[in-house]
Amino acid sequence: MDVAEQTLPTEQAGRRRCASLLAGATAEELHAAWDALKDKPETKPVRGPETGLVMVRGRIGGGGSPFNLGEATVTRATVALASGTVGHAQALGTNKQKVKLAAIFDALWQEDATREHVENAVLTPVERRVEAENKAKAEETAATRVDFFTMVRGED
Amino acid sequence: MYVAVKGGEAAISNAHRLLADRRRGDRSLPSVTIDQIAEQLGLAVDRVMAEASLYDRSLAALAVRQSRGDLIEAIFLLRAYRTTLPRFGNSVPLDTADMLVERRVSATYKDLPGGQLLGPTFDYTHRLLDPSLLSDEAVEEPARRDASDEEIMRVSDILAHEGLIEADGELPQDHQASDLTREPMEFPMARDLRLQALARGDEGFLLALGYSTQRGYGRNHPFVGEIRIGEVEVEMEVPELGFAVSLGQIRVTECQMVNQFKGSSKAPPQFTRGYGLVFGQSERKAMSMSLVDRALRAEELGEDITAPAQDEEFVISHSDNVQATGFVEHLKLPHYVDFQAELAMVRKMRADIEAARNGETEMKDAAE
Numbered sequence: 368m369d370v371a372e373q374t375l376p377t378e379q380a381g382r383r384r385c386a387s388l389l390a391g392a393t394a395e396e397l398h399a400a401w402d403a404l405k406d407k408p409e410t411k412p413v414r415g416p417e418t419g420l421v422m423v424r425g426r427i428g429g430g431g432s433p434f435n436l437g438e439a440t441v442t443r444a445t446v447a448l449a450s451g452t453v454g455h456a457q458a459l460g461t462n463k464q465k466v467k468l469a470a471i472f473d474a475l476w477q478e479d480a481t482r483e484h485v486e487n488a489v490l491t492p493v494e495r496r497v498e499a500e501n502k503a504k505a506e507e508t509a510a511t512r513v514d515f516f517t518m519v520r521g522e523d
Numbered sequence: 524m525y526v527a528v529k530g531g532e533a534a535i536s537n538a539h540r541l542l543a544d545r546r547r548g549d550r551s552l553p554s555v556t557i558d559q560i561a562e563q564l565g566l567a568v569d570r571v572m573a574e575a576s577l578y579d580r581s582l583a584a585l586a587v588r589q590s591r592g593d594l595i596e597a598i599f600l601l602r603a604y605r606t607t608l609p610r611f612g613n614s615v616p617l618d619t620a621d622m623l624v625e626r627r628v629s630a631t632y633k634d635l636p637g638g639q640l641l642g643p644t645f646d647y648t649h650r651l652l653d654p655s656l657l658s659d660e661a662v663e664e665p666a667r668r669d670a671s672d673e674e675i676m677r678v679s680d681i682l683a684h685e686g687l688i689e690a691d692g693e694l695p696q697d698h699q700a701s702d703l704t705r706e707p708m709e710f711p712m713a714r715d716l717r718l719q720a721l722a723r724g725d726e727g728f729l730l731a732l733g734y735s736t737q738r739g740y741g742r743n744h745p746f747v748g749e750i751r752i753g754e755v756e757v758e759m760e761v762p763e764l765g766f767a768v769s770l771g772q773i774r775v776t777e778c779q780m781v782n783q784f785k786g787s788s789k790a791p792p793q794f795t796r797g798y799g800l801v802f803g804q805s806e807r808k809a810m811s812m813s814l815v816d817r818a819l820r821a822e823e824l825g826e827d828i829t830a831p832a833q834d835e836e837f838v839i840s841h842s843d844n845v846q847a848t849g850f851v852e853h854l855k856l857p858h859y860v861d862f863q864a865e866l867a868m869v870r871k872m873r874a875d876i877e878a879a880r881n882g883e884t885e886m887k888d889a890a891e
């Protein structure tokens with residue numbers, strides 16, 4: 368974690384975490400959480416969902432000046448709840464349905480009454496799944512780590 | 524005289540219908556799905572994304588399917604598609620030090636923090652065709668081992684502690700990263716723009732140029748400081764939120780090439796570097812890119828420009844396979860009128876020569 372991240376205000380850090388997990392959620396996870404929602408809120412589209420591009424940048428030598436590596440597809444959506452709360456979502460790829468749902472959950476997360484549902488039905492399960500997947504990948508990679516050993520030849 | 528020619532609509536339409544048929548192939552075989560291509564021909568998909576300069580696995584897989592596996596055609600399709608989309612913005616520059624590493628090897632240090640992680644590599648295979656793949660035999664689950672928490676440190680950072688290697692590559696403070704998809708290219712260009720061109724450049728072309736430097740055409744004594752492959756976070760500033768959020772992860776391959784030293788009366792000698800960064804898993808491309816990046820720094824490093832790989836205008840103008848395909852393949856389009864003109868010219872030249880020859884013979888005959 369870098370310094371900027373540590374000094375983010377708590378609310379902002381929470382929103383960042385929420386946005387990041389919603390971007391990482393699968394369409395199935397979001398649909399399941401939506402179906403499990405008892406009182407489905409009225410929502411109004413404000414923008415999108417729309418698909419466009421983000422220019423992905425790298426850095427020369429890994430940490431030097433930025434350069435344009437190439438683009439990636441990204442889909443974003445903004446929705447408003449009846450209460451006026453506005454939710455934003457953006458994720459790599461072209462799945463508009465998924466991103467629209469993510470924007471609704473972003474709005475619901477900001478409301479005290481529904482934050483818990485978003486945490487329990489979306490964010491926590493996604494976080495756990497991603498952690499487990501990353502752990503599995505790290506362990507599979509670790510199994511391919513080279514253990515060097517020295518051959519002792521002849522008599523000492 | 525200019526004669527406009529129309530026609531061929533029916534032929535074109537039937538040709539495309541035939542193409543669709545040949546693409547599908549034998550109907551008694553199941554059709555290959557987009558997910559199957561993305562999962563089982565993943566490295567072809569990676570190459571298409573890298574050279575199309577557009578990261579989207581599903582669309583790249585679709586392009587591979589539509590192009591019958593002709594990867595340059597697939598790259599062309601994806602390039603054409605990207606022109607239909609608006610650009611929302613630039614990402615925060617990727618932090619490759621914070622990668623979820625799937626492979627990392629160094630040829631300069633045996634024991635280094637994080638270790639040598641082979642990952643899913645073709646290296647050390649015997650390149651023998653595997654008959655088990657003729658059928659659909661079950662495949663073992665990968666082995667696992669507890670992963671250490673040790674930071675997988677960049678090799679360039681290890682050398683940097685002693686000041687033995689040049690820094691990552693800083694352009695002047697006021698330099699804005701230029702974008703070849705937005706402004707026409709001009710030579711000479713800054714290193715950031717060269718890297719953009721190389722990242723989307725043809726793998727075969729860059730491989731050949733990189734190889735040429737090893738064979739002595741602009742030799743720069745490379746060592747693979749490090750290759751790493753894995754997933755990195757893509758973040759973008761969202762104006763409505765006022766801070767950057769994650770959009771998801773992409774897989775990239777990074778190569779840090781460490782090259783022979785450079786020093787002057789003012790600065791002590793230190794290693795120089797070439798850099799490669801490519802979408803997807805593509806070690807060959809990332810290595811080639813870093814070799815060519817280093818070769819193209821010849822002028823900056825005060826080296827003589829003697830070889831093709833060091834010639835910026837030559838390399839960058841010919842690295843794009845969509846451009847190259849367009850110009851080479853346009854030759855097959857109708858050139859009937861041009862050719863008629865050339866034909867008339869060559870006939871006339873021959874007639875003139877013939878006439879001159881006949882004249883000479885007549886003169887000779889008359890003299891005898």
